[in-house]
Amino acid sequence: MPEQSNDYRVVVFGAGGVGKSSLVLRFVKGTFRDTYIPTVEDTYRQVISCDKSVCTLQITDTTGSHQFPAMQRLSISKGHAFILVFSITSRQSLEELKPIYQQVLAIKGTVESIPIMLVGNKSDETAQREVEAKEAEAQATAWKCAFMETSAKTNSNVKELFQELLSLEKKRDMSLSIDGKRSGKQKRADKLKGKCSIM
Amino acid sequence: MYIYVYVYVCICICIYMYMYMYICICIYICMYMYMCMCAMSRYYCIILALVIYLDFYCLSCLTSYLVCVCVCVCVCVCVCVCVCVCVCVCVVRHQFEMVTLSDRLVCAADNQEELLTHLHHILKVILPGGVSYAEVGGASAVSKVCVVEVGGASSHSDAWLLLWEDGVSVYPVHRDTQQALRMDLSTLTHHEMGPSENIITMATADRRMALRFEEQHSCQSWFSHLQTALTNQRAAPQRQSPARRSLYPVMSQGTVPPAVERCISHITAHGLKVDGVYRRCGLAPKVTRLVEALMTSPSSAPLESDEQGVLDAGSALKQYVRQRESLIPDAVRQQWVNAAMISDERSRFSAYRRLLRQLPDDNRATLNALFGHFYMVQVFSQVNRMSAQNLALVLVPTLFQTLNQDLLRLTRELIIHHTLLFLTAERGEEEEVTVL
Numbered sequence: 001m002p003e004q005s006n007d008y009r010v011v012v013f014g015a016g017g018v019g020k021s022s023l024v025l026r027f028v029k030g031t032f033r034d035t036y037i038p039t040v041e042d043t044y045r046q047v048i049s050c051d052k053s054v055c056t057l058q059i060t061d062t063t064g065s066h067q068f069p070a071m072q073r074l075s076i077s078k079g080h081a082f083i084l085v086f087s088i089t090s091r092q093s094l095e096e097l098k099p100i101y102q103q104v105l106a107i108k109g110t111v112e113s114i115p116i117m118l119v120g121n122k123s124d125e126t127a128q129r130e131v132e133a134k135e136a137e138a139q140a141t142a143w144k145c146a147f148m149e150t151s152a153k154t155n156s157n158v159k160e161l162f163q164e165l166l167s168l169e170k171k172r173d174m175s176l177s178i179d180g181k182r183s184g185k186q187k188r189a190d191k192l193k194g195k196c197s198i199m
Numbered sequence: 200m201y202i203y204v205y206v207y208v209c210i211c212i213c214i215y216m217y218m219y220m221y222i223c224i225c226i227y228i229c230m231y232m233y234m235c236m237c238a239m240s241r242y243y244c245i246i247l248a249l250v251i252y253l254d255f256y257c258l259s260c261l262t263s264y265l266v267c268v269c270v271c272v273c274v275c276v277c278v279c280v281c282v283c284v285c286v287c288v289c290v291v292r293h294q295f296e297m298v299t300l301s302d303r304l305v306c307a308a309d310n311q312e313e314l315l316t317h318l319h320h321i322l323k324v325i326l327p328g329g330v331s332y333a334e335v336g337g338a339s340a341v342s343k344v345c346v347v348e349v350g351g352a353s354s355h356s357d358a359w360l361l362l363w364e365d366g367v368s369v370y371p372v373h374r375d376t377q378q379a380l381r382m383d384l385s386t387l388t389h390h391e392m393g394p395s396e397n398i399i400t401m402a403t404a405d406r407r408m409a410l411r412f413e414e415q416h417s418c419q420s421w422f423s424h425l426q427t428a429l430t431n432q433r434a435a436p437q438r439q440s441p442a443r444r445s446l447y448p449v450m451s452q453g454t455v456p457p458a459v460e461r462c463i464s465h466i467t468a469h470g471l472k473v474d475g476v477y478r479r480c481g482l483a484p485k486v487t488r489l490v491e492a493l494m495t496s497p498s499s500a501p502l503e504s505d506e507q508g509v510l511d512a513g514s515a516l517k518q519y520v521r522q523r524e525s526l527i528p529d530a531v532r533q534q535w536v537n538a539a540m541i542s543d544e545r546s547r548f549s550a551y552r553r554l555l556r557q558l559p560d561d562n563r564a565t566l567n568a569l570f571g572h573f574y575m576v577q578v579f580s581q582v583n584r585m586s587a588q589n590l591a592l593v594l595v596p597t598l599f600q601t602l603n604q605d606l607l608r609l610t611r612e613l614i615i616h617h618t619l620l621f622l623t624a625e626r627g628e629e630e631e632v633t634v635l
Contacts, residue, residue, distance in 0.1 A: 015479060015480055016475060016478045016479045016480055017474075017475045017478060036475075036584040036589065037588075037589060037592070038478050038592045040592060040602055064478070064479075065478060065479075065480055065517075065593050068596060092479075092482065092507065096480055096482075096483065099483050
C-alpha cells in the first residue's frame with residue numbers, strides 16, 4: 001500500500017494513559033469519553049489546506065506500552081511531524097518521552113526541520129499536577145521543540161496544538177481550515193490488520 | 200364455584216408466604232446479628248441472607264441463590280487471598296467459616312456437595328501448587344500459620360496448615376526455599392494446644408512440629424477439628440478416601456520460570472490496586488536492568504514495592520516473556536488462531552483445552568501461572584481499571600507478537616475462564632461449560 005505523496009503524517013507518542021487517544025479524538029471528532037481503553041494503533045485522516053490546495057492530515061495514534069518496537073521505528077521513519085504527549089500529573093510520563101525523543105533523533109538524524117510538539121495533557125487536573133509548566137518548557141528548549149499544555153477533557157488548546165504543529169512545518173504552508181468547508185471525513189483504519197506482516 | 204376455589208388458593212398462598220417470610224426474616228436477623236461483629240463481612244452476608252429470604256419468599260428456583268452464593272464466594276476469594284487466616288468446614292450444617300485478620304465470615308449452602316465445590320475453589324486459590332485432590336477433597340480446616348519449630352530446630356516461616364481426613368499437611372508460603380511436610384493422622388503420637396500463645400504442637404514417632412496461629416479463634420477451631428478428625432480416624436481407620444487424582448489435572452507437570460513466579464508474586468502482593476498496572480510502562484533503564492537481573496538471578500532481582508516499582512515489575516515481566524522463546528510455539532500458532540475463530544463457545548473452549556494439553560508441560564505451567572495472575576488483576580478492575588479486555592489488549596503483543604481481534608478474544612477468554620480452561624478436570628466438560 002504506497003502512501004500518497006501529499007499525505008502529511010503526524011505521529012502521537014507518549015506513555016500509556018496520558019491521553020493520546022483522547023487528544024486525537026477530541027481534535028478529530030470533537031468528543032471526549034472518560035473511558036479507559038488502551039490503544040494498539042489507530043490512524044485518523046482529515047483533509048486540510050496545504051500550499052493553496054488540499055492534502056490529507058494523517059494522525060497516527062500509537063500504543064503507549066512499547067509493545068511493538070519495530071512498529072514504533074516504522075512510525076518514526078514515516079512520520080513528518082511528532083506530538084510527544086505526557087501528563088502533567090505524572091513526572092514519570094515526561095521521563096518516558098526521553099527514549100522516544102532519542103529514537104526520533106536517531107532515525108531522523110536531526111530534529112531541526114521536523115515539527116515536534118511537547119504536550120502536557122490533563123491541564124485541567126491542577127490538583128494532581130506534578131510537572132510545572134516551567135520544567136516542561138525547559139525540556140522543550142533542550143529538545144528544540146515547542147511546548148503547550150492541553151486538556152482533551154475541557155477542550156483547551158487542542159485545536160491550537162495541531163494548528164501550531166502545522167505552522168512549524170516550513171516546507172509546506174498548511175492550515176486546518178479549508179475555505180470554510182471543512183471535511184469531517186475521517187477514516188479510522190485498523191492499521192495493524194494490514195501491516196502486521198512487518199513484525 | 201371457581202371464585203371460591205380462587206379465593207381459597209389465594210389465602211393459602213398468602214399464609215404460606217407469610218410463614219416463609221417469617222422464617223426467613225428470622226434467619227436473616229440471626230445471620231445479620233452474627234455478622235455485625237465484623238463490618239466488612241456484613242455486606243456479603245446481607246446479600247446471602249437476602250437471597251435466602253427471596254428464595255423462600257418467592258419459592259423461586261435455585262438459580263438466583265446459586266448465582267449470589269457464587270458472588271459471595273468470589274468476594275471471599277478476593278478477601279482471603281490477601282488476608283485469609285483460616286477456613287473451617289462444618290459439614291453438618293452445610294456451612295463453612297472463613298476467618299480473616301479483621302473479619303469472620305460464614306458461608307452456607309443448600310447441600311454438602313455444593314458447599315464443598317465452593318470450598319475447593321477457594322482452597323485451590325489460596326493453597327500453593329502441589330496439593331493433591333485427596334487433601335483438598337477431604338479438607339476440614341485450613342489455616343495460615345507460622346511454623347515455629349520443626350524437628351527440634353526452631354524456625355520462623357509462614358505456611359498453610361491443612362487438615363484433611365487422613366493427615367496434616369504443611370505447605371510453606373515460600374515454596375522455592377522450603378519443602379512441604381505431611382503427617383499421617385494414624386502416626387500422630389501426641390498433640391496439644393498452648394492456648395496462651397496460640398501454639399499447637401504435634402508429634403509423630405520421628406518428627407515434632409509447633410505451629411503458631413494468628414489468633415485464638417482459628418487456633419481453637421483448628422484444634423477441635425483435629426480432635427474430631429482423630430476420633431473419626433480411630434473409629435474407621437481403614438476408610439478409603441475418594442480417587443486420589445491430582446487436584447490440577449491439566450497442570451500436574453511442568454515448571455514455571457522463577458523469574459515469572461517472582462514478578463507475579465510481587466505484583467500480586469503490591470500491585471493489584473495500582474491504576475493501569477501492565478498498561479503503564481516502567482522506567483526504561485530500570486526495566487532493562489530488571490530484565491537482565493531476572494534472566495541471570497531471578498531471586499535477587501531488585502523489585503520495589505511502591506507504585507513505580509510495580510509498574511517496573513509489570514513491564515519487566517512483559518519484556519521477559521517476549522524475550523524468551525514464545526510460550527505458544529510458532530508451529531502451532533495458526534492452530535490457536537483457528538481455534539479462536541470458532542464461533543460456538545463450547546467448541547471453542549474445548550479447542551483451547553485440547554491445544555493447551557498439546558503444549559509442552561513448562562509452557563502450559565507458565566501460561567497457567569500468568570493467566571491465573573491476570574485473572575486476579577482483573578478481579579480488581581474497579582480499582583486498577585484493567586478489565587480482562589484491557590489486559591488482553593496490552594498483553595496480546597507480548598504473547599503472540601502480533602494482534603488481531605481473534606487473538607484478543609482468545610487472550611481475554613484465557614483470563615476470564617482461567618479456572619475452567621486450565622484447572623478443571625476433563626471429565627464432565629460439557630456440564631461445566633454450561634454452568635459457566
